[in-house]
Amino acid sequence: MNVLVTGGSGFIGANLVRLLLAERPGWRIVNLDKLTYAGNPENLADLAENPRYRFVRADICNGELVADLFRTERIDGVMHLAAESHVDRSILAPSVFIETNVRGSQVLLEAAREFGVKRFLHVSTDEVYGSLGPTGLFTEETPVAPSSPYSASKAASDLLALAYAHTFRVPVVVTRCSNNYGPYQFPEKLIPLMIANAVRDLPLPVYGDGMNVRDWIHVEDHCRGLLAAFEDGKDGEVYNFGASSERHNIHIVKQVLDLVGKPHSLVQYVKDRPGHDRRYAIDSRKAQAKLGWAPRRRFEDALAETVRWYVERRAWWERIISGEYLRYYEKQYGARR
Ligand code: NAD
Numbered sequence: 001m002n003v004l005v006t007g008g009s010g011f012i013g014a015n016l017v018r019l020l021l022a023e024r025p026g027w028r029i030v031n032l033d034k035l036t037y038a039g040n041p042e043n044l045a046d047l048a049e050n051p052r053y054r055f056v057r058a059d060i061c062n063g064e065l066v067a068d069l070f071r072t073e074r075i076d077g078v079m080h081l082a083a084e085s086h087v088d089r090s091i092l093a094p095s096v097f098i099e100t101n102v103r104g105s106q107v108l109l110e111a112a113r114e115f116g117v118k119r120f121l122h123v124s125t126d127e128v129y130g131s132l133g134p135t136g137l138f139t140e141e142t143p144v145a146p147s148s149p150y151s152a153s154k155a156a157s158d159l160l161a162l163a164y165a166h167t168f169r170v171p172v173v174v175t176r177c178s179n180n181y182g183p184y185q186f187p188e189k190l191i192p193l194m195i196a197n198a199v200r201d202l203p204l205p206v207y208g209d210g211m212n213v214r215d216w217i218h219v220e221d222h223c224r225g226l227l228a229a230f231e232d233g234k235d236g237e238v239y240n241f242g243a244s245s246e247r248h249n250i251h252i253v254k255q256v257l258d259l260v261g262k263p264h265s266l267v268q269y270v271k272d273r274p275g276h277d278r279r280y281a282i283d284s285r286k287a288q289a290k291l292g293w294a295p296r297r298r299f300e301d302a303l304a305e306t307v308r309w310y311v312e313r314r315a316w317w318e319r320i321i322s323g324e325y326l327r328y329y330e331k332q333y334g335a336r337r
């Protein structure tokens with residue numbers, strides 16, 4: 001089976017490519033990634049000589065190149081992860097989110113339609129459902145009501161993917177997952193950002209009152225869910241993934257400080273994210289019942305392991321936290337203090 005993974009040099013993509021190569025010895029993986037600021041070839045550098053892996057640096061919006069790749073690589077299935085993925089950046093500069101997340105997804109769907117792939121897995125997010133009050137969970141039936149340019153662009157591409165399933169019978173499956181954590185996450189996201197700042201004794205910027213809730217899942221559990229949905233999902237269906245690990249942001253930030261061995265006085269409350277969703281929580285009973293999937297990692301153990309991973313790989317994230325990222329950090333946090 002020849003599988004195209006888009007965005008394989010990013011956080012979830014890199015973890016997924018490793019899982020697929022290990023778990024499906026008969027598969028060949030083609031990783032199509034533009035290497036934006038979030039894509040890091042170092043994440044998969046050790047696979048360079050692997051005959052079952054090929055990296056192609058390109059933009060998913062380039063229709064000609066994408067069609068050529070489907071033809072020459074005889075692509076049987078697509079796992080589409082490439083995206084602009086950070087909410088704060090979508091507030092600073094939304095256009096590229098529409099270009100990559102909406103137009104790029106349509107280019108891939110069109111190629112999938114033309115070349116008749118057996119599966120198109122569209123990897124999406126619980127953020128398309130908007131924000132919850134203090135109780136309740138997102139199910140697959142929850143209406144789509146995105147709040148940020150990022151989540152609106154993801155919702156648009158979800159609907160486009162489902163429309164291609166309905167109208168053109170492209171074998172699309174859509175997955176919506178909660179907040180991931182684990183190795184190789186770009187240090188602009190909550191957990192790696194807080195670890196990197198704690199290690200360097202820098203303030204830990206907590207938005208608003210720190211009482212927003214996210215539902216955390218280890219990236220390995222998500223990737224096993226993606227594989228299950230790819231193989232056993234039903235055409236035109238949506239599956240939610242989450243690990244029932246709701247936590248207030250401030251709780252996590254203090255846990256990170258404890259694990260790194262730094263004082264809670266490093267916490268710095270800053271101006272809130274505009275339109276900040278208050279609470280996410282996922283009901284993943286459908287995926288558990290229909291795909292035979294269940295999360296395996298316990299949050300507290302996996303968070304401790306994740307903190308160790310970043311502490312031991314300071315060189316990995318220090319190389320990233322330079323150049324363009326420094327300019328973004330100043331723009332995002334400079335005016336918030
Ligand atoms: P990421 O930002 O770490 O990686 C995105 C990757 O896509 C990068 O390697 C980047 O170079 C690539 N990319 C961006 N634009 C591209 C383009 N035009 N052409 C080709 N490649 C391009 O993101 P992530 O956190 O790994 O998320 C992957 C996917 O999973 C996204 O679709 C995201 O919406 C979804 N998702 C993420 C989470 C999470 O918690 N991180 C949760 C649910 C769903």
Ligand code: DAU
Pocket residue numbers: 085086087088124125126127177178179180188189190191193205206207208212213214249273280
């Ligand atoms: O729910 C899934 C989504 O999770 C994915 O679709 C997105 O790609 C991913 O980035 C993530 O979105 P969030 O906005 O929830 O993640 P982020 O790590 O940016 O923020 C998590 C929470 O922490 C959120 O409530 C905002 C808060 N936060 C974040 C940062 C970066 C802070 O308080 N301070 C910060 O500096």
